[in-house]
Amino acid sequence: xxxxxxxxxxxxxxxxxxxxxxxxxxxxxxxNTDTVWQGDYLVDGKVRVVGGATLTIMPGTRLFFVRRDRxxxxxxxxxxxxEHGSLVALGTARQPIEFRSAExxxxxxxxxxxxxxxxxxLQLSYCLIRDSAHGLHAHFSKGSLEDSVxxxxxxxxRFGQGRYAVRRCLVVxxxxxxxxxxxxEMEIRDNILRGNRAGLFIFETDRPLTVVGNNFVANRHxxxxxxxxxxxxxxxRNWFGTRDRRKIDALLYDRGEDATIGSLQAEPTDSWxxxxxxxxxxxxxxxxxxxxxxxFFDAGAVSDGQTLYLPGWDGSAYAFDSRGQLVWKQxxxxxxDADPALDDERLYLQTWGREVxxxxxxxxxxxxxxxxxxxxxxxxxxxxxxxxxxxxxxxxWNGRLYALDAGSGKLLWEQDCGAPLRAAPxxxxxxxxxxxxxxxLSILSLDGQLLNTLDLGAPLLSTPSVTAVGVILVTRGGVVxxxxxxxxxxxxxxLAETCYYGAPxxxxxxxxxxxxxxxxxxxxxxxxxxxxxxxxxxxxxxxxLVAGGRIFVGDNRGVMQVFNALNGDPLARADFTNAIQSTxxxxxxxxxxxxxxxxxxxxxxxxx
Numbered sequence: 001x002x003x004x005x006x007x008x009x010x011x012x013x014x015x016x017x018x019x020x021x022x023x024x025x026x027x028x029x030x031x032n033t034d035t036v037w038q039g040d041y042l043v044d045g046k047v048r049v050v051g052g053a054t055l056t057i058m059p060g061t062r063l064f065f066v067r068r069d070r071x072x073x074x075x076x077x078x079x080x081x082x083e084h085g086s087l088v089a090l091g092t093a094r095q096p097i098e099f100r101s102a103e104x105x106x107x108x109x110x111x112x113x114x115x116x117x118x119x120x121x122l123q124l125s126y127c128l129i130r131d132s133a134h135g136l137h138a139h140f141s142k143g144s145l146e147d148s149v150x151x152x153x154x155x156x157x158r159f160g161q162g163r164y165a166v167r168r169c170l171v172v173x174x175x176x177x178x179x180x181x182x183x184x185e186m187e188i189r190d191n192i193l194r195g196n197r198a199g200l201f202i203f204e205t206d207r208p209l210t211v212v213g214n215n216f217v218a219n220r221h222x223x224x225x226x227x228x229x230x231x232x233x234x235x236x237r238n239w240f241g242t243r244d245r246r247k248i249d250a251l252l253y254d255r256g257e258d259a260t261i262g263s264l265q266a267e268p269t270d271s272w273x274x275x276x277x278x279x280x281x282x283x284x285x286x287x288x289x290x291x292x293x294x295x296f297f298d299a300g301a302v303s304d305g306q307t308l309y310l311p312g313w314d315g316s317a318y319a320f321d322s323r324g325q326l327v328w329k330q331x332x333x334x335x336x337d338a339d340p341a342l343d344d345e346r347l348y349l350q351t352w353g354r355e356v357x358x359x360x361x362x363x364x365x366x367x368x369x370x371x372x373x374x375x376x377x378x379x380x381x382x383x384x385x386x387x388x389x390x391x392x393x394x395x396x397w398n399g400r401l402y403a404l405d406a407g408s409g410k411l412l413w414e415q416d417c418g419a420p421l422r423a424a425p426x427x428x429x430x431x432x433x434x435x436x437x438x439x440x441l442s443i444l445s446l447d448g449q450l451l452n453t454l455d456l457g458a459p460l461l462s463t464p465s466v467t468a469v470g471v472i473l474v475t476r477g478g479v480v481x482x483x484x485x486x487x488x489x490x491x492x493x494x495l496a497e498t499c500y501y502g503a504p505x506x507x508x509x510x511x512x513x514x515x516x517x518x519x520x521x522x523x524x525x526x527x528x529x530x531x532x533x534x535x536x537x538x539x540x541x542x543x544x545l546v547a548g549g550r551i552f553v554g555d556n557r558g559v560m561q562v563f564n565a566l567n568g569d570p571l572a573r574a575d576f577t578n579a580i581q582s583t584x585x586x587x588x589x590x591x592x593x594x595x596x597x598x599x600x601x602x603x604x605x606x607x608x
Contacts, residue, residue, distance in 0.1 A: 023064060031085075037061055042102060043078045043111070044068060052120065054086040059126070060095035064102035065111030075133045075154075076101075079112040087116055091126030093147070093281040094607060101131035108154045108175045113137040124148060126278065134158045135174075145169060147278040150178065156196075159184050166191060170277045170566060173509070177201035178219070182226070189213050192277040192566060194531075195509065195524075198224040198253070202233065212236030215276050215567075216251075217531055218524045223264055224253035231262045239269045241529065272532040277566040280549060282608040285560065285574040288590055289324030289602035297594020298337040298381070300543070300583035302347075308587065309347050309361065310594055311336035317349055319364060322588040324602045330364030332357065339384030339424060339583070341392065343406065348385045348392055354378065356385070356394050356402075358409060368409035372396050377420035377437070381501055384424035384463065389446065393432065395421035401434050403448055413448035422501070426464040426471055431485055433471050435460030441473065443487055452487040462503035462543070465511065467525050472511055474499045480513065482528060493528040495521060500541045501581065507546040507565065514540035514553045522568060534568040536561060543583040552591060554580025560593065560603070574603055 021042070028045035031053050038058035044066040049055045057063075065078040080087075091097035101110035113134035116122050122143025129135050130151040137158040144165040149172070150156030156174045157166070159181035166186070171178035171193045178196035179188060182203035190213045193199035199219040200211065203226040215238070216222035222240055225233070240248045245268070249256060254264040295313030302309050307327055311317045313335045319327040334353035341348040347361045356370040375398035383395030387406060394402040399419025403412040418436030425434040431451065432444040437459045443452040458475035465472045470484040478495040497517035504513045510531070511523045516539045522531045538557030545552040550571060551563040558576040563569065578596035585592045591603040 031055060037063075040064070042066065043080070046077065046079050046081055049080070049082040049085040049087065052085060054088060054121065055080075055082065057087075057089040057097050059091045059097065061089075061091075062098040062100070064100060065131070067101060067103045067110040075109045076111040080114045082114075082116045082119060082122075084118045084120070086119060086121035087114070087124070088121060089124045089127055093126060093279065096126045096128055096149075097124075098128045099130070099132070100128065103131075106131040106152065108152055109133040113158075116141055116143070119143060129153065129156070138162060138164065149278065150174060155180050155201075157181065159186070165189070168276065168278055170194070171196060171199065177224075181205070183207060186210065190273075190276045191215070192217070193222070194218050197221070200224070202226060202229060204229045204231075205233075206231070209233060210236065211238065213273055213276065214238045215241075215273050215531075217241040218527065218529055219251070221253040222248075222251045225261045225264065227258070227261065229262050230260075232265065233262065234265045235267060237267045237269050239271065239273050240266060241531075243268070243270060272568070274567055274569050277564075280564055280571060283550075283562060283572045284606040284608070285562065285572045285591065285603045286606050287574070287601070288604040291318065291320060291324055291326065291600040293318070293594075293598050293600065295335070295598055296337070296596040297598070297600055298581045298596070299384075299594065300339045301585045301592055301594070301600075302340050302342045303585060303587055304342060304361070305587070307361070308585065308592060309340060309342060310600060311338075311340060311349050311351075312594065312598075313337060314598075315351070317347065317359060317364060318600070319347075319361070320600070322590060322592075324600075328364040330359055330366070336382075338382035341385035341387045343387050346406070348387070348406070350382050350385055350394060352378075352382070354397065356392070356404065356409070358392075358406070370394075370402070370404055370409045370411070372400065372402060373398055375399070375419055381422045381461070383421045386424050386427060388427050388432075391446075393425055393427075395424060395434060397421065399436065399438070401425065401432070401442070401444070401448075415442065415444055415448050415450055417442040417444075422461050423503070424463045426466050428466040428471065429485055433464045433473075435462070435464060435473055437461060439475070441483075441487070443485075454483070454487050456481065461501050462499065465504040465506040465525075467506050469526075472504050472506065472525065474504055474513060476500065478515060478517075480504065480511075480523065480528060482525070491528040493523060493530065495519075501543070502540055503543040505544050505546050510565070512544050512546055512551055512565070514542060514544055514555070516541060518555065520544070520551065520553060520563065520568065522565075532568040534563065534570070537573070541579075541581045545584045545586065547586050552584045552586075554582070554584065554593065554595070556581070558595065558597070560584070560591070560601075576601065 023040040023042040032051035116138040119141035125146040127148040135156040163185040180201040185207040334351035386393040418438035418440035420437040478497040482490040497515040537559035538555040540555040556579040562572040
């Protein structure tokens with residue numbers, strides 16, 4: 001009898017409290033008393049909040065929704081439904097609240113929605129809502145959505161018959177409508193709407209509408225009117241991705257595309273609007289440790305998660321822990337300014353003596369050496385090394401790409417890629433993409449067979465960036481080009497700025513590039529559309545680091561700067577006495593990089 005009673009209680013509560021992979025399981029259930037969620041939850045059904053109850057979701061909470069389509073409508077059924085109750089989900093920049101699919105291959109429509117009707121209170125901030133069908137779906141309510149991300153949904157929102165504010169959000173990559181509403185008083189302010197089928201969809205409305213201070217970029221249509229909407233709408237001042245009024249008109253779907261609907265009147269700004277998207281935590285860079293060497297440090301450090309390795313112009317390789325304590329130092333005999341490579345056993349370096357060395361990474365002991373012939377190009381920057389399979393790829397000053405056996409240093413194959421080679425190759429999908437100082441891009445198989453060559457007409461001094469469909473590279477003259485794996489050009493963007501050794505960096509569908517003209521640019525990776533550009537403190541030869549929604553980049557005036565990766569807003573900086581040409585590394589809350597002041601710097605990241 002007691003056992004039957006326990007089973008009955010579990011059925012009534014929807015098995016709440018059971019653990020599934022460390023997550024609290026929430027199946028079909030009804031909440032009618034004030035409830036607080038904190039931690040990780042697996043939602044496999046519909047959770048209803050009724051009877052005036054308030055559901056409070058604490059910062060850092062993550063809700064994973066199971067993909068289960070019981071009604072066979074093609075959409076997941078899992079949902080949170082609030083009726084005549086309240087939903088308060090206030091995350092922070094450091095501890096956002098996440099609503100997302102539980103599946104390994106998340107896709108739009110895996111779960112249904114956060115549905116709120118007749119809400120007493122509706123507040124969401126610093127929330128991530130992704131992989132749903134309808135995102136935040138509210139009617140007959142008053143609420144706000146701030147500093148949040150709507151990503152990879154079918155629709156990011158569905159608002160109706162209420163009063164809603166969407167402020168400082170990132171609305172990106174939604175398959176249908178980013179923001180969608182009807183007959184509601186709306187404030188849409190300081191958001192970034194990017195890569196949606198429709199950034200803003202106005203089904204119909206006869207109520208006050210404020211759309212101002214937003215950046216609309218790379219949407220199929222920035223704003224679209226519904227098929228039965230007959231009125232005229234004046235949009236406030238927003239950036240629509242271009243100054244060309246004809247292009248802007250083509251991106252606003254209204255009477256110009258369908259004579260039976262209303263019109264949109266835009267007030268475009270001249271450029272990208274700063275201060276948009278979710279506000280990050282305040283950041284400071286605090287000096288922590290310095291290591292002194294005998295020359296410049298231009299190479300980027302590599303790490304196994306515990307130990308960091310870095311060569312320098314003083315002809316030495318250094319190993320140190322994440323706190324800056326020296327583990328070992330090994331003489332190389334010549335300058336080393338190329339990024340090293342690392343595997344489970346060995347550290348690989350290239351020196352100006354045209355020598356490649358493998359060192360035991362535990363103690364720095366040399367294991368093997370390989371030398372290649374001299375050439376007329378034997379000075380300035382060398383290309384970084386790349387480990388792939390059992391091979392070590394070595395781009396040489398003499399224009400040869402050497403493939404060595406990583407264990408023994410034995411030459412496996414070599415290929416002429418056009419002298420000099422000053423950048424590491426990129427490797428993706430069974431192909432090697434080697435840029436050359438001659439302006440040639442060589443595409444090779446992993447066994448060294450030359451598949452294609454492209455003459456781009458200007459020196460290629462930095463490593464290509466790998467995307468889902470190909471590679472992107474930049475010429476010394478500042479022309480950015482995207483190619484598919486077979487070498488077919490996808491797009492071209494001329495920045496008209498000199499670019500030396502700083503490579504483009506791909507992250508979250510965007511491309512970041514620092515130039516010798518002292519600018520940092522952000523472009524869309526799929527079309528090369530320029531989103532924003534900001535000034536650096538000086539010319540940059542460095543490849544940026546993009547991590548945690550931030551861009552870290554040094555310049556030749558010795559300034560390390562941090563920018564918001566969404567909008568280019570400056571976040572922090574630290575000033576030093578000489579150029580920073582290396583790519584920084586983040587480890588254990590510290591930013592590590594070498595500079596031309598003969599020091600390796602450790603900066604602690606402090607968030608306020």
